[in-house]
Amino acid sequence: MNPTQKIVYLALLTGQSLALFLLEGLIPLPFLAPGAKLGLANLITLIALYTLPRWQDAALVLFLRILLASLFGGGPTILLYSLSGGVLSFAAMALLKKSGRFTPLGISSAGGFFHHIGQLLAASLIIGGPQLFAYLPILGPCGLLTGFLLGGTASKILVHIKIVV
């Protein structure tokens, strides 16, 4: 990839993840626990992590998406939670991928899980105590499940995307 191709590819990924984020907001979901969501935008983070040669570029896509998403309809509180969830989830996925032992399914499941851990940590700091971790028995499995399904989707997409890049 030459620099121009890279910029275009990064912009495309950022735009796609932002679109998925906004689309997710339109899907009505039953209320399970505070913070439980599909995390569709993580699909693009996963694809970025697998198709871009450097993890820093994938992190850039994530940061741009979180920043833009909070401008489009989140606000500072949402920014804080997306950021804490996103950073921890990304760190976990990047490290697990680097180890080379896991498939996108496992990595994405862990990503969904650590997103909730990050959000709960941020919430604990705001509330001033760890009481909200009482939601972990619901949020943890939710994150694993949505992450697993997204991981499956990502691995199907990755088969095709490798031919293009």
Added chain:
Amino acid sequence: MKKMLNRADILLIILLLFISLTPLLFLTSQKPDRVYADITVEGKLTRRIPLSGHTGRDIFVISHDGHSNTIVVEDDTIAVTEADCPDKRCILQGPAQKPGGIIACLPHKLLIEVKGEQPEADLIPMR
């Protein structure tokens, strides 16, 4: 072709599933004899409301920094019915009743925790 899901993935998922369940260890299952709700704002206890033995319907408003949450205590349950926060998750969480139950309004840094006092007998030291 590489397998879709390998052994390392399965072990990782099982491990994380177990971690998810660890908070359950800290929730007591013993039946308490006095249940009350603590309302904290920014980590500071602002109100303690006894729930066990409560009958009827009490409504009050917790205001802080220009934000407000309307809290309804009906019989032995507590719920947030109105709030001027953007996400309204505190209302969606519904009523809380059992010890360990929590209602959080993160934009307002408000937390309602239902707690229970263990029966007195537990406090008597063994001889």
